[in-house]
Amino acid sequence: MGETLSAVDVEDIIDTMAGELAQEMKRKKRVDPLMIGVHTGGLWVAEKLHRKLGLKKPLGEIDISFYRDDFSRIGLNPQVKPSQIPCEVEGENIILVDDVLYTGRTSRAALNEIFDYGRPDSVTLAVLVDRGERELPLHADIVGLKLDLSPEKQVKLTGPAPLVLETNRN
Amino acid sequence: MSSSKQPASTSFKAPDSSRLQLDEQGRLRHFLTVESLSKDILTEIMDVAESFSSVGHQAVKKVPVLRGKTIVNLFFENSTRTRTTFDLAAKRLSADVINLNIATSATSKGESILDTIRNLEAMHADMFVVRHSDSGAAHFIANNVEPHVSVINAGDGSHAHPTQAMLDMFTIRQVKKDFSNLNVAIIGDILHSRVARSQIQALNTLGVKDIRVIAPRTLLPSDVGSLGAHAYGDLRQGLDNVDVIIMLRLQRERMGSALLPSEHEYFECFGLTEEKLAYAKPDVTVMHPGPINRGVEMDAAVADGAHSVILQQVTNGIAVRMAVMTLTLGHSKVAG
Amino acid sequence: MNILIKNGRVVDPANGYDGVQDVFIANGKIESLGTEPAGFTAELTIDASDQWVMPGFVDLSASLREPGYEHKATIASESKAAVSAGYTAVCCLPDTTPVLDTPSVAQLILDKAEEAGYAKVLPFGALTVGLEGHTLSEMFALKKAGCVAVSQAPKNNINSQVLRRALQYAKTHDLLVVLKPEDVLIKDRGCVHEGAISSRLGLAGIPVSAETVAIAQLIQLAEETGARVHLTGISSAKAVSMLARAQFANIAMTADVHAHQLHLTELDVGTFDANYHVSPPLRSASDRDALLAGVVEGILSVSSGHQPHEAEAKQAPFPSTEPGISSLETVLPLMLKLVDEKLLSLSQLVSSLAHGPSEILGLETGCLSVGAPADICIVKAKETWQIDEKNWLSRGMNTPYLGHQMKGRVTYTLVNGRLVFGK
Numbered sequence: 001m002g003e004t005l006s007a008v009d010v011e012d013i014i015d016t017m018a019g020e021l022a023q024e025m026k027r028k029k030r031v032d033p034l035m036i037g038v039h040t041g042g043l044w045v046a047e048k049l050h051r052k053l054g055l056k057k058p059l060g061e062i063d064i065s066f067y068r069d070d071f072s073r074i075g076l077n078p079q080v081k082p083s084q085i086p087c088e089v090e091g092e093n094i095i096l097v098d099d100v101l102y103t104g105r106t107s108r109a110a111l112n113e114i115f116d117y118g119r120p121d122s123v124t125l126a127v128l129v130d131r132g133e134r135e136l137p138l139h140a141d142i143v144g145l146k147l148d149l150s151p152e153k154q155v156k157l158t159g160p161a162p163l164v165l166e167t168n169r170n
Numbered sequence: 171m172s173s174s175k176q177p178a179s180t181s182f183k184a185p186d187s188s189r190l191q192l193d194e195q196g197r198l199r200h201f202l203t204v205e206s207l208s209k210d211i212l213t214e215i216m217d218v219a220e221s222f223s224s225v226g227h228q229a230v231k232k233v234p235v236l237r238g239k240t241i242v243n244l245f246f247e248n249s250t251r252t253r254t255t256f257d258l259a260a261k262r263l264s265a266d267v268i269n270l271n272i273a274t275s276a277t278s279k280g281e282s283i284l285d286t287i288r289n290l291e292a293m294h295a296d297m298f299v300v301r302h303s304d305s306g307a308a309h310f311i312a313n314n315v316e317p318h319v320s321v322i323n324a325g326d327g328s329h330a331h332p333t334q335a336m337l338d339m340f341t342i343r344q345v346k347k348d349f350s351n352l353n354v355a356i357i358g359d360i361l362h363s364r365v366a367r368s369q370i371q372a373l374n375t376l377g378v379k380d381i382r383v384i385a386p387r388t389l390l391p392s393d394v395g396s397l398g399a400h401a402y403g404d405l406r407q408g409l410d411n412v413d414v415i416i417m418l419r420l421q422r423e424r425m426g427s428a429l430l431p432s433e434h435e436y437f438e439c440f441g442l443t444e445e446k447l448a449y450a451k452p453d454v455t456v457m458h459p460g461p462i463n464r465g466v467e468m469d470a471a472v473a474d475g476a477h478s479v480i481l482q483q484v485t486n487g488i489a490v491r492m493a494v495m496t497l498t499l500g501h502s503k504v505a506g
Numbered sequence: 507m508n509i510l511i512k513n514g515r516v517v518d519p520a521n522g523y524d525g526v527q528d529v530f531i532a533n534g535k536i537e538s539l540g541t542e543p544a545g546f547t548a549e550l551t552i553d554a555s556d557q558w559v560m561p562g563f564v565d566l567s568a569s570l571r572e573p574g575y576e577h578k579a580t581i582a583s584e585s586k587a588a589v590s591a592g593y594t595a596v597c598c599l600p601d602t603t604p605v606l607d608t609p610s611v612a613q614l615i616l617d618k619a620e621e622a623g624y625a626k627v628l629p630f631g632a633l634t635v636g637l638e639g640h641t642l643s644e645m646f647a648l649k650k651a652g653c654v655a656v657s658q659a660p661k662n663n664i665n666s667q668v669l670r671r672a673l674q675y676a677k678t679h680d681l682l683v684v685l686k687p688e689d690v691l692i693k694d695r696g697c698v699h700e701g702a703i704s705s706r707l708g709l710a711g712i713p714v715s716a717e718t719v720a721i722a723q724l725i726q727l728a729e730e731t732g733a734r735v736h737l738t739g740i741s742s743a744k745a746v747s748m749l750a751r752a753q754f755a756n757i758a759m760t761a762d763v764h765a766h767q768l769h770l771t772e773l774d775v776g777t778f779d780a781n782y783h784v785s786p787p788l789r790s791a792s793d794r795d796a797l798l799a800g801v802v803e804g805i806l807s808v809s810s811g812h813q814p815h816e817a818e819a820k821q822a823p824f825p826s827t828e829p830g831i832s833s834l835e836t837v838l839p840l841m842l843k844l845v846d847e848k849l850l851s852l853s854q855l856v857s858s859l860a861h862g863p864s865e866i867l868g869l870e871t872g873c874l875s876v877g878a879p880a881d882i883c884i885v886k887a888k889e890t891w892q893i894d895e896k897n898w899l900s901r902g903m904n905t906p907y908l909g910h911q912m913k914g915r916v917t918y919t920l921v922n923g924r925l926v927f928g929k
Contacts, residue, residue, distance in 0.1 A: 063221060066233035066263075066496070075500035076235075078214060082221045090229070116230040187777050205706070284821055304823035305708045306778030314821075327825065328708030367708055391705035392713070 003167050005155075010163040013128060013144040014045060018052040021095065021126055021142050030093035030122060036060035038110050039081050041099030041157035045128050048163075049097060060085040067109035083113065090118035099157040101127040101143075104136035129165065131155055190312055200312045200321040201494045203330040204371040212375055216340045218493035219486065225262055226488065235496055236263035239296045243269045244286070244311075245324070246302040251460065252324055252334075255484075256299045259491035268295075283307075284314060291316055297499060298322070305329035305364075320498040322491075328362045334459055335368030337490040339376060341483050342414055345455050349373070353380040355408050355450075356399070357440055358418030358467065359389040365459050366418055367397070374398045384408035384440065388429040405440055409449035417442060417458040417467045433466045442468035447477065455479055507549050508532045509923060514554025514884060518561060519853035520861045520873030529559060531880040534923035538876060550925065552918055554884050560856050561872050562594025562881035562919060564863035566684070566762045567659065567738040568812035568834065570596070570627065573614060574603025579814040579901040581615065582622035584834065587899035589624045589919040589927040591835045592859075594881035595871065596625050596812075597684075599659050600632040607632035607643045609651035616652050624926050626881075628867065630657040630684055633672050639664040642672055646679050654867050657684035659738055660785065660813075666723060673733035682867065684736045687720040687745065688786065697825045699741075699772040699787040707778065709825060712787050714742045721745055725752045728759050736866055737761035739811050741786035743796030750805050760866045763797045764811030765837040766906075768844065770794070774906065778824040781906040784811070785829040798844065802854055807862035808841065810834045814902020832902030835893075842887060842914035880923035889915040 025033060034057045037046025043061050050059045065080040096110055107125060114120065126142035131149050147155060149167065158164050191200040191207075198211060225233055241260045243253050253269060260267040272286065290298070297320045300308045305327030312321040325331040339349075346352060354373055360366045360383045373381050381399040383390065394401045402408030409415065424430050447454060456468070456477045464470045473480060511529040516539070518524070530538040530546055537543050565588065571579040581598075588596045598615065600606035606615065612629045619627035631648030633656045635641040645656050656676055658664050662685060664672070676683045693716040698704050700711025717740065725748065728735040740746070740761050752759045766784070771791050775782045782788060800806040813830020820827045841859065844850040864872025871881045890913050891897055893905065919927035 065221070066225075066235040068235075071235055071500060076218065076496055080218055080221045083224045085224075112234070116228045116232060118229045190777070282818070282821070283823070302823060304825045306825070307823035309778045310823045326708075326823070328710075330708065362708075364708055367706070392700045392711060393702045393705040396702045397705055 005165045005167060008145065008165050010128070010157075010165060014048045015052065017126060017128070017142055017144045018049055021049065021124075022053060024124065024141060025093070025095075028122070030124070032056060033093040033095050033124070034060060034087060034089070035095045035097060036062055036085065036110075036114065038096070038098045038106065039063040041128075041159065042097050044157065044159045044163055045099055046097035047160075049095075049126070058086040062110060062113050064106060064109040064113055067113045069105055069109065085117055088118060089114060089120050092120045094120045094123045095126060096123055097126050099128045100155055101125075101130045101138075101140050102133060104134045104138040107138050108136055128157060129155055187309065190309065198494075198497050200308075201332055201498055202308045202312055202321065202323045204332045204335050204368045204375065205330070207375065209375050209377070212336065212339065212372060215336050215490065215493050215497065216343055218497060219336075219340050219489040222262075222489040222492040223486075225492070226485070232262055232264055234264045236260070236265035236499060239265040239499060240294060241265045241267050241297045241299060241495065242290050242295045243267065243299045243324075244272065244290075244301070245270065246272045246283075246300070246307065247325070248273050249301055249325070252301060255487045256322075256324060256491055259488050259495060262488065263492055263495055265495070283311065287311060287314060291319060295319065297495065299324050301325045303327055322494060322498065325364050327364065328367070329364050330368045331364040332368050333487070333491050333494055334365050335372045336494070337483060337487045338369055338416065338457055338459070339372050340486050340490050341457065341479055342455070344482070344486070345479060346413060349376040349378050352378050352413045353382070353411055354378050354414045354416065355382040355384055355412045356416045356418065357384045357405070357408070357442070359420055359424060360385050360394065360418070361389045361391050362421065362424075363418050369416060370397050370399050382408050382412070386430065386439070389424070405446060406449050409446065412450040412454060414455045414457065415442065415450060417456065417462075419459060419461070420463060420466055433463075437466055441466065442472050444469075444471050444475065447472060457483060460484065507923065508547060509880075509920065509925070510546075510548035510551045511554050511559055511882070511884065512551060514557050514559035516559045516874060517852055517856050518874040519857045520561070521875060523874070524853060529874065529882070531920070531923045534880055536874055536876050536878050536880050539874065552884065556886075557917060558852070558885045558887060559874070560592070560883050560885060561860040561864075561874055562883045562921065563592045563837070563859040564867065564869065564872055565593050565596040565812065565834065566736070566807060566809040566863045566866065567764070568596050568598055568810055569601055569660065569814070569830075570598045570615075571814060572602065572618060573611065578816050578819070581618040581627060582624075583899070583901040584812070584814060585619055585622050585624035585627060587834050589921065590899050590916060592838050592883035592885065592916045592919060593625050593834060594883065594919060594921045595628055595869070596834075597628045597630055597654065597867070600630050600637060600657055601660055605632050605636050606630070606653075607635050607637070607648070609647050612648060612651040612653050624921070626921060628654045630655045630659070632656065633658040633676075633683065634664060634668065637661055637663075639668060642668075642675055645676055645681055649679055649681055655682035655684045655736070659684055659686040661690075662686050662688045662720060663690055666727075669723075670727050670731065673727050673731040673735070677731050677733040682734045682736055684738050685724060686739055686786075687717050687724060687737045689716045689719045692716040692719060695825070697783060697787070697829070698775055699789045701772055701790055703772045703775050707775070714744055714789070714793075717742050717786065718744045718748060721748050725757060725759065728752075729755075729757045732758070734758045735760075738809060739764050739767075739786050740797070740806070741767055741789050741793065743793045746796045746800040746805060749800070750803070753805060760807065761805070762807040762809040762863070763801065764833065765808050765840045766811070766831055766833055768794060768798045768801065768808075769840055770906070779906070780820040780822070780824055780827040781831070781904060781908075783820075783824060783827050783829050784813075784831055798849060801858050802850060804854075804857065804862070806858070807866065808837065808858040809863070810837050812900075813904075814900050815904045817903065820904055830904065831906065832900045832904045834900060835898060836905060836907050836912065838885070838916065839912035839914045846913070880920050882920045883916050884918040885914060886917050887914045889913070891915055
């Protein structure tokens, strides 16, 4: 069973993230962005951010199962969901939202998938948790919470209501 | 006579392909037939196909999931249509595809199927998509490939055409949502139809309670009841209260072998017109695996009309084949 | 050579005998039973305690593949397999290359069999030239050359006009005609019983009518021409009842069933197992039961239907494989199994394998009468053995029983008083 990170209020973190995100987009003059959440946890976070920021374009969702680099080792995730990006990606400013940034492989897969839909002007990466230990040269623009965890620990977002961060010994 | 018990020297074997097409965890390793597959597996195929339907809308209509895999379309019987959809499905998965038409090449030089398979395995093929005029050909090949190779049946004789059946099920699910309250009628040459056999098995597994086959007696299997379908010789009775009509393609050679008198009489008795469509439910869905003989199986007004989902079937064909390829290759991994 | 078989249980239904008795053999014949003839000195004594001494079996239907198909089997390999399985005589079908339609091919086969020195090989001459179904073969010449019957088997590609005339002509020379009852047009490209399995697997079916239509025609023609007709390899319940009625009406018609048909059914085809691709096809369980009843009631004899093949013949998709089972060596254990299960008596077993076939062919074997040729097999009924490459003599490994445990094994076989097999 998971152990809840009791000191952490996910709603508060997302609130802060929304503020930082708004500032960041304004500073970089990226107007009317298209937000895309990564299944499943990233999408939960994205839904809240999308509402808090009052974005006009509908929220997009992607499942990166078909873009994973470990397919040939572990096979297909049986819970794979369809990707739905409701408008053109070409020339857009994208906000990519995920729950946990760790090795960077999921973000890489998500970027690859987005680029198969078209060439965006920019991508801003927002994550609820950055737990370090990157294996790829990637960083998030907006980070809700930095965690320093030993490699054998896992951190997981459960939801959709309420959103709770859990860690467990693997 | 009291010999009803089975002599012990012969083990009873009901037809069951599970051992061959599932791995030890019960996941798809080959896709040879719908028979003996669980509802969960059929649903999984449709769910994964659903996820793949978005790929066709991408600017780059490709996902990298099978990058580096080699898929061989091994067609011992010509079929440009089916081969094209498998070809496209494999390419959308980023696999490398080789198309071999063996109908006219190797076997006519006396090369056996096994020799062909061994040669292609030596070139490190990962999957064979097999079409053959003999029932059981895909089973035969699956029984003889190396453990890491997957086999997909793209139609064997009159036995099975499981990907076609699954794309039809996927289309029915899109249109009707739920299988349990449907009445489904299949019209045409059931006896020689691998598509019909696979459809009947899939419909049964997915919980359709009333499956009907409508055909003259010459085009019905002798023991159609054991397949789980009710036979009708009369179109009007067979179509009564039906939600889905699946038409089969009529092969011209049936006339030559005294199974039917003429296309004209066939159309009169079993051809679908707008008028006859009225026997079914008002929101009936009409399907056909293609290519249609207009004026033999159905008239143009029905084929192109509001009830027809024939082009939707074609689109779905690619997503379902992508799903089956991904599931079998994803599961057939040996350690390392 | 004088041979004494001691203490065996002698089973000889032809003489209504079943009991422990010594058998004295001299000059290739059975010299005496029970009492030692004056001046008899055994040069070889076989202790048959706890074993069964039976007349050697006579097979009514086997393809020995020579000449022409030596990559499948040879007369030497198959006649050796035959004696190891209790057979002392094997009728061979004329489906050789060249076809067994001339005295020279018959002679070749007889010479090869003699040279091999195992079972007697009794050739069936072709009924029509080249087995093509058009021209009558020189049946009188074939008979003089040693053919015990004429036959169109394993085909039945012959129209009713030629068939009727062939029966009339065979009758003229008092030749038995052996036919495989199969309407080839109804059979068409069928490869399994038309029923549940053909429906499910989409394999072309062979309806029962392919057999019964042919039998109905043959019953009429046999009655009208007076020819002696033997049907080899029947497969359906309906065929058994048609035969029973024909025999009751004193029509000269006999028949045999392949031993595996008394055990296997269409369901054994499973998912395209080519080892169960046989001709005639395996039919339903009720057909199987009726065939067994036919054997019990003496309507049917039992043959092997032996069809040895090279491995490649079965390595293809089901419909493209060659039909047939290499079956000589499994007949006895399969029949003993029926005896074990009390579905068949031991004397019915011997009648169906030895006495019945001998009578059909007009041979003086198939019994253990004093003065009869000493064609004898000795069987250890309780010995179990496994079918594998080292326990198998036929060159054809195409048996669905590969790897199975069998019960009942031949220990000695004598042909014309000569020991041709002994473990």
